[in-house]
Amino acid sequence: MRGNAAGWIDMDTTIDFSGTRPSPPLWLLAELTYRCPLHCAFCYNPVDFASHGAELDTDTWQDVITQARRMGAAQIGFSGGEPLVRDDLETLVEHARELGFYTNLITSGVGLNETRIARLKEAGLDHIQLSFQDSTRELNDFVSSTKTFELKHRVARLIKAYGYPMVLNCVLHRYNLPHVGQIIDMALEMGADYLELANTQYYGWAMLNRDQLMPTSEQLKEAEATVNRYRERVGDRCRILFVVPDYFEVRPKACMNGWGSVFLGIAPDGTALPCHAARSLPGLDLPRVQDASLADIWYHSHAFNAFRGDGWMREPCRSCDERETDHGGCRCQAYLLTGDAAATDPVCAKSAHHGQIEQVVTLARRTARDDQVQPLIFRSRDNSLRLG
Structure with missing residues (x-):
């Protein structure tokens, strides 16, 4: 599994799990x-x-x-x-x-x-x-x-x-x-x-x-x-x-304890989610419970297998001795900050994009110091229709 240059997920990539079967969802x-x-x-x-x-x-x-x-x-x-x-x-x-x-x-x-x-x-x-x-x-x-x-x-x-x-x-x-x-x-x-x-x-x-x-x-x-x-x-x-x-942080959290490992979310419209923010990933063909059984979704759908294990990882994650601990961090955060869902989570100090995290923190200090208050955008149906 790879993200392409545009950050989209290649749905035709074959994933090799070496015959292992994922554990069932617990939550x-x-x-x-x-x-x-x-x-x-x-x-x-x-x-x-x-x-x-x-x-x-x-x-x-x-x-x-x-x-x-x-x-x-x-x-x-x-x-x-x-x-x-x-x-x-x-x-x-x-x-x-x-x-x-x-x-x-x-x-x-x-x-x-x-x-x-x-x-x-x-x-x-x-x-x-x-x-x-x-x-x-x-x-x-x-x-x-x-x-x-x-x-x-x-x-x-x-x-x-x-x-x-x-x-x-x-x-x-x-x-x-x-x-x-x-x-x-x-x-x-x-x-x-x-x-x-x-x-x-x-x-x-x-x-x-x-x-x-x-x-x-x-x-x-x-x-x-x-x-x-x-x-x-x-x-x-x-x-x-x-x-x-x-x-x-300088190391990412083990988001959801690993993609498709413990957590199974079902959205109001029946979309099955490997994590809360999975909808933000372009090209991830999220299945719906109206179209497939939960077992088929969990074990066989491309979306839930996209970032299971470590076969999708690139360097520095692929050879990192911490990959079994943090599972490469958050895929959604990686995409939001780098445009590539398969990139190392920029929270990690080993990421080539870690500087973006540091810039955001620096900006927060400057904004707070200069009292640069901007209006908050509140969650509402009207704002959703306008921004979505």
Whole structure:
């Protein structure tokens, strides 16, 4: 497998896996919808989401869930958009739970009232992850372009009242990194068991807003030091996860633990995704669940085999002794920054394109220093139609 000079993926290339059969997917992400009441400027949904096809119906989703479980998938995440806009969410949760899935709802909290959470509890939902945008009403509501701060606090209390582990998520960026200590305090006051402080990954809408969202290295170091102080103080009372943004690393993360290795995503229109941002890769003929079985998609489709293993790698990845650890990094990031999906992830210091990463970080420092504030482009249907 090679990317050609234009960065497109050659669909006619034969891939040799030396007779090995990939392991089955373990994690199924069911992106039930791209509809969402929030308009977050860092959303990873595709910018052109408004032009995608109709959502899968209940029966098709149930069939997808059944197939994934038969293949060996153990955990399912219901996501979006906002999955609570689907009236059949409880039906899908119940179906997944009856099959033996560990079920996880990833939500903004909008739409989760007491009636709904009681029905989800009865359906067997195991886990709820609630997102906040900040510890202050002003920034929380600004970044999502909606007034949801008080609502999220009410939902957090409901989650605790119904016996769920309190799992909070806050996406970090230049605007809220200075508030990390306050965000942790807010989580502790809510009785959070887990707090994921996930620095923005620059795909989708976040890529459009990268120059305004990218923090400085000084902000990041200070925030990480704050997190470490809280970890020492809090101990096991709340597990605090801090995910460093790729742009500040010298080695890439093992994206999805390897392409087509663990993760299987299904988009609202039935498109099967080896990773969240796979739609961004030109020439990758992504299969749909309406046209093929999940097993055929996972094991035999060209899209899911495109970057499996290391046969597609070029130098310096091909001879690198770290290739089994990072799997060459993120294919989507490689394409977005170099125009070539088969290139070494530019996050890696061994990449010939690593200088691009350094330039972006330098620009972030200059922009923040000079207070060069530009309007954010918020996720909305109108903006999607205009930009997509």
